Amino acid sequence: MKLTKTRREILKLYDKIDYPLNAEEIYNLLNGEYDLSTIYRNLNFFEKEHILKSIVFSDKITYYYKPKGHAHFIYCIKCKKFESLNLCFEKQYKAYIENNMNFKITDHILYFEGICSDCQKKEGGKNA
Ligand SMILES: [Zn+2]
Numbered sequence: 001m002k003l004t005k006t007r008r009e010i011l012k013l014y015d016k017i018d019y020p021l022n023a024e025e026i027y028n029l030l031n032g033e034y035d036l037s038t039i040y041r042n043l044n045f046f047e048k049e050h051i052l053k054s055i056v057f058s059d060k061i062t063y064y065y066k067p068k069g070h071a072h073f074i075y076c077i078k079c080k081k082f083e084s085l086n087l088c089f090e091k092q093y094k095a096y097i098e099n100n101m102n103f104k105i106t107d108h109i110l111y112f113e114g115i116c117s118d119c120q121k122k123e124g125g126k127n128a
């Protein structure tokens, strides 16, 4: 795999960040050094190479994350940010799904939508 400077910079971000990012967030994290179309192109490349996975939830924005066999996130519908969640329910689901549905699990994604603590504070501030 050819690693251009842009690709190296994007991958470096994912060494530190374990939750999904969209192209605009990556653009900002790289201080606008690369244009958005370059970032989109490289994200597509990483997806084709199975280095990153993409997910699209209710807001229709595509987010990319580094797959680790399973992924759990909480997502704030106000500031549209993900955080990773270190809690796994796989054992409970796995037994049920494999025994009752004859389905072999290879990966899972679990996410909760809501309002993060920062956004809750902001909302509270408005009312006070
Ligand atoms: Zn928020």
Ligand SMILES: [Zn+2]
Pocket (backbone or CB within 6 Å): 070, 071, 072, 087, 088, 089, 090, 108
């Ligand atoms: Zn899990």
